[in-house]
Amino acid sequence: MTGVQTCALPISIYPYPILKNGILPTDYYFSLLLVIALAVILIVILKKYPSERKILITCLLFFILNISMVLHVLSSIGGSVVAADRYTYVAYWGLFVLCVYYPEKWIKRTNPKGIYRMVYVFFLIIVYVLLSLKTYTRNKIWSDSITFFNDVIKKNPSVAFAWNQLGNAKADADRNEEARSEEHTSELQSHSFISYAVFC
DSSP: OHHHHHHHSOOOOOOSOBOBTTBOOHHHHHHHHHHHHHHHHHHHHHHHOGGGHHHHHHHHHHHHHHHHHHOOHHHHHHSSEEEOGGGGTTTHHHHHHHHHHHHHHHHHHHOTTSHHHHHHHHHHHHHHHHHHHHHHHHHHHTTSHHHHHHHHHHHOTTOHHHHHHHHHHHHHTTOHHHHHHHHHHHHHHGGGBOOEEOOO
């Protein structure tokens, strides 16, 4: 669910996840309830509107099958990655088709040549421009590992993996004293660390 949320609204860096007293943050539990609620709504829609079954099932199966091939269930047990956004890009096309198909269908039915279409196109242009600007600014932060992990730590100072990676990057740049300091901080944070996701 976090990946879908970030795809729709890519505005934050998110660590994966930090345990507090052995418990995950509450939004992870709410995500499970949201998935169940969405599944129930989908079943109701499929029963009530049989003409929509083909497009819905095709797009959702495309999304689910592609996501299932890149979930890091096994690597997350012993490795460091729970999720990585780059693996989900193809899968999102299944959702994007629905996000275009249904507004277009509604506009054709309610207001084929009027103001709704203009508003819809204007909205898409605004989204495109904002996401382009966001990408441009993030590219500067992704310029090198030190800049990237400094940004991650600034926004999420309790993520042990980020401290460790910053230490590794500084060691690679022959900044050994700074590297030892970052790796020490990583050890202090690691008691609450499970794993991480690639940050947007």
